[in-house]
Amino acid sequence: MRKEIQIPIGEDxxxxxxxxxxLYLNGQLIVAxxxxxxxxxxxxxxxxxxxxxxxxxxxxxxxxxxxAVGQIIGSCGPTTSARMDPFTAMMMDEGVxxxxxxxxxxxxxxxxxxxxNGLYLTAFGGCGALYxxxxxxxxxxxxxxxxxxxxxxxxxxxxxxxxAIDSAGNSVFDKKKLDV
Amino acid sequence: MHNKSxxxxxxxxxxxxxxxxxxxxxxxxEALLKMKSAYENLVKQQDICDERRxxxxxxxxxxxxxxxxxxxxxxxxVPMCQDTGMFVxxxxxxxxxxxxxxxLEQIITGGIQKAVPGGYFRHSIVEDxxxxxxxxxxxxxxxxxxxxxxxGSGSLRFLLKGFGSENCSAxxxxxxxxxxxAFIEEVTRMVIxxxxxxxxxxxxxxxxxxxxxxxxxxxxxxxxxxxxxxxSDEEYKNLEERLLNxxxxxxxxxxxxxxxxxxxxxxxxxxxxxxxxxxVSVAISCWADRKARVEL
Numbered sequence: 001m002r003k004e005i006q007i008p009i010g011e012d013x014x015x016x017x018x019x020x021x022x023l024y025l026n027g028q029l030i031v032a033x034x035x036x037x038x039x040x041x042x043x044x045x046x047x048x049x050x051x052x053x054x055x056x057x058x059x060x061x062x063x064x065x066x067x068a069v070g071q072i073i074g075s076c077g078p079t080t081s082a083r084m085d086p087f088t089a090m091m092m093d094e095g096v097x098x099x100x101x102x103x104x105x106x107x108x109x110x111x112x113x114x115x116x117n118g119l120y121l122t123a124f125g126g127c128g129a130l131y132x133x134x135x136x137x138x139x140x141x142x143x144x145x146x147x148x149x150x151x152x153x154x155x156x157x158x159x160x161x162x163x164a165i166d167s168a169g170n171s172v173f174d175k176k177k178l179d180v
Numbered sequence: 181m182h183n184k185s186x187x188x189x190x191x192x193x194x195x196x197x198x199x200x201x202x203x204x205x206x207x208x209x210e211a212l213l214k215m216k217s218a219y220e221n222l223v224k225q226q227d228i229c230d231e232r233r234x235x236x237x238x239x240x241x242x243x244x245x246x247x248x249x250x251x252x253x254x255x256x257x258v259p260m261c262q263d264t265g266m267f268v269x270x271x272x273x274x275x276x277x278x279x280x281x282x283x284l285e286q287i288i289t290g291g292i293q294k295a296v297p298g299g300y301f302r303h304s305i306v307e308d309x310x311x312x313x314x315x316x317x318x319x320x321x322x323x324x325x326x327x328x329x330x331x332g333s334g335s336l337r338f339l340l341k342g343f344g345s346e347n348c349s350a351x352x353x354x355x356x357x358x359x360x361x362a363f364i365e366e367v368t369r370m371v372i373x374x375x376x377x378x379x380x381x382x383x384x385x386x387x388x389x390x391x392x393x394x395x396x397x398x399x400x401x402x403x404x405x406x407x408x409x410x411x412s413d414e415e416y417k418n419l420e421e422r423l424l425n426x427x428x429x430x431x432x433x434x435x436x437x438x439x440x441x442x443x444x445x446x447x448x449x450x451x452x453x454x455x456x457x458x459x460v461s462v463a464i465s466c467w468a469d470r471k472a473r474v475e476l
Contacts, residue, residue, distance in 0.1 A: 020234035022241060035313070065262040065302035074300050075253075075262040080344045080377050102344070103377040103436055122435060124245040125344065125379035126468045128262040129202075129253035147303050147315040148262075160245065162238050162437075172238065172437055173376065 008056045009097060011117050017163050019170045023121065025159040029060040029100070031152035033079050036143055037087040040151075044090060051142035051151060055095035061102075063148035064138075065128060073138045073154065075128025078102040081120070085109050092116045100161055104173040114169035121161040122172075134159040185278070186287050189474070193291025193336065196472035197267070198299035200340055201259040204250065207408040208383070208469055211444040212250075215381055216243035218441055219434070235438035242434035243381075246467060261468050264301035265340035267292060267322035268400060274334035277476050281326070284476075288336065292319060304343070325397050333476040337404050340470040345382065346463075348374035351396055354458040360419065363388070363460065368426045370462045371443075376436015379466035383407065384427060384446045387461040389453040399463035402447035404471060411448055420446050444469075 003017075007027030017023070030052070032040065043050055061084055065074035081101030088099060089112035097118045102125040113120050123131065137155035144150050165171045204212075219240040223233060253260035269288055279287065295301065296319045305320065306313040328334075350370040354363065367386055374382075385405075387398025410417040423446045433439030444467065453459060 020238055022238075063262065063302065063304075065259050065264060066297070066300040068256070068258050068300045071258070071300075074302065075259040077249075077262055079263070080347065082377055083347075102379065104375055124242055124249070125435065126261040126342075126466055127245050127249035129256060129258050129260050130245060130249040132258065133252060147317065149315075162241065162435075172235070 007058055009058070009119070014097065014117055014119055015167045017119060017166055019163050019166050019172045021163040023161050023163065025058075025161060026157050027155070028058075029154050029156055029159075030054070030057045030141075031060050031062050031064075031154055033061050033063045033149055034083055035146050035149035036151045037084055037091070039143055041087050041090060044094070050094070052153075053095070054091060057096050058098045058100065059091060059096055060100045060123070060154070064132075065148070071132060073132055073135045076131045076135060077126055077128035078123035081105055081122075088112055092118055105165060105171070110165055110169050110171055113165045114167065117167040119163060119167060120165035122164040123159075123161050131159065186283070186290075189287050189476075190290035190294060192474050193288060193472075194294035194298060196474055197291065197295035197338060197340070198257075200338070200470045200472040201264050201299050201301065202253040202257055204260075204468065204470065205406060207406055208444065209250065211407050212243065212246060212381070212467060215434070215441050215444065216240065216247060219243055219439065222439065235433065238437035239434040239439040242437065258300055259302070260470075261342060261466075262302050263304060263342040263344060264299070264319070265342045265470065266305060266346070267319065268339040268341050269322055269324040270337040270401060270404060271324060271326050272329045272334045272337070273326065274329045274332040274476070276333040278333065279476065284336070285324070288322065288324070289320060292322060325400075335476055336474045338472040339400065339403060340472070341400075342379075342466055342468065345374075345378035345466045348378040348464045349396070349399075349462065350374075351392060351459065351461040353392060354460055356456060356458050358458050363458075364419070364422055364426050366460065367423055367462055368430065371427050371464070372430050372432070374464055375432055378464045379468070380432050380436060380442050381434050381444045381467045382442065383444050383465040383467070383469040384423070385463040385465070386423065386446065386448045387463070388448060388450045388458070390451040390459060391453070392459050394451065395459040395461040396463070398449040398451060399461040402449040403463050403465050403469060405447040407445040407469070416448050416450060420448050423448070
C-alpha cells in the first residue's frame, strides 16, 4: 500500500511499516556510497569526529551524474546496496535508522536493521532521471574531492521506495524459490 | 589529424553516446513494455497468496517506474541512469577504413571528451584501481576490442557499461564433455548468483569457447546484438531460447522482488576452442542496455 512518509521517521512509525509497503519519502537524506563509507569507517575506527551526526539519519546509497543546466542535481538513482553491507551495522550503531539502495542485503544487515528497529528501503534501479526530479535541494557536507562520491545532504519530495527489510527483520529477498 | 573528417567523426561519436545515455533501442523498450503488461496480468490472478501478490505488485512497480524514467530521460535529454558506465568499444576495421588504429584511438578519446560534459555523464572512472582510486574526471580510459571485417570501412560500436551489472560478470572453465543441458544449468547458476543486484530485468550475454579472456569479450559482444535478434545458427538460436526459459524460472523478477519473468533477452556468441576445455563467460546488463554505433 502507498504511504507518504516524513523524515525523520520516528521509531513508532518505523515499527508500523511492513515489507512491500510502497512509500513516498519527504525530507532529508544523507548521500554516501562506497568511498564515503570507507572514509567514515576509518574516522570511526581512529576515534576521530565524523563530519556530521548520523543520529536518526537515513542514508541513500547514490553518486549523482553531473547536473544539467537548471537541474539541482544530475541523474541520481540508487547503487547496489550489497557493497555497503560490511559498513551498515557500524553506521546503524552510530544512529542511522534506515538505508536506501537497490538489491539484496546480507544476514548481518538484516540483524542490524532489526536491532535498531530500522528499515532497509529499495529505490528503483536505473531510474536516475526520475529521482533527479524528486530532489529539491543538495549540498556537499564532506569529501568534495571524491567528486560523485562526496558526502551530500539532499532534500527530497515524493521519493518512491519499497520497504525491503522491516523493523521485525522480515525481508522481501527471503522467500524466493531459486531452484533451477 | 585535425581535418574536417576526424572532427566530424568525434562529433558523431559524442552525439551517439549522449543519445544512448537517454534513449534505448526500440526493440528493448518494446521488450520492457511487454514484460510490464505481462506483470499487469499476473497481479490480477485470483488464486494467489498475499505474499505472491505483493511480490508481483512490487515487480510491476519496478517496471512502471522504468517506463516513467525513460519518458523523463527522453524528454529532458538527461542520462536515464546516473551510472553512465565505462565505455567499452568494439572496433571492426574494414579494408577501406581511412584511419590508422592510433588515429581511431585519438578520435574515440575526442568523442568521449565531448560526450561526457555535453551529456551530463557522471565521472565514474578512477585512475589507479587499487591504491589511490583517484577519479580521472574525464571517464577515460575506455576499453577497446579490435577485429577486422572483410568489406567496407567498418564500424565502432559502444557499450555504456554500468557496473552494478558488470560486478555480476562471471567466467568458468567447464569440462569439454559438458552437455548442453549442464551448460544451461551452469549459466543459470551464474545468473542466480547475480540475483537482484544487477538491476533486473536483465539482458544476458554469453560467450562460449575460445580462451578464458576471449570468452569474456564474446559475452560482451553478445550484449551488442539488438534485442529480439537471435543467433543466425539454428543450434545457437535454440540454445538462446532454452537459456531464456531457464533464466525466467529463477524467479528473480524485476528489482529482485520475484516473479516469472527476469530476462529481456539472451544472446550467445561462440568461437572454436581447445580439445581440453569449454570456457564460458556471462556478461549481464541491467535493463538499461545502452549501446551506440558509428560507421567509419
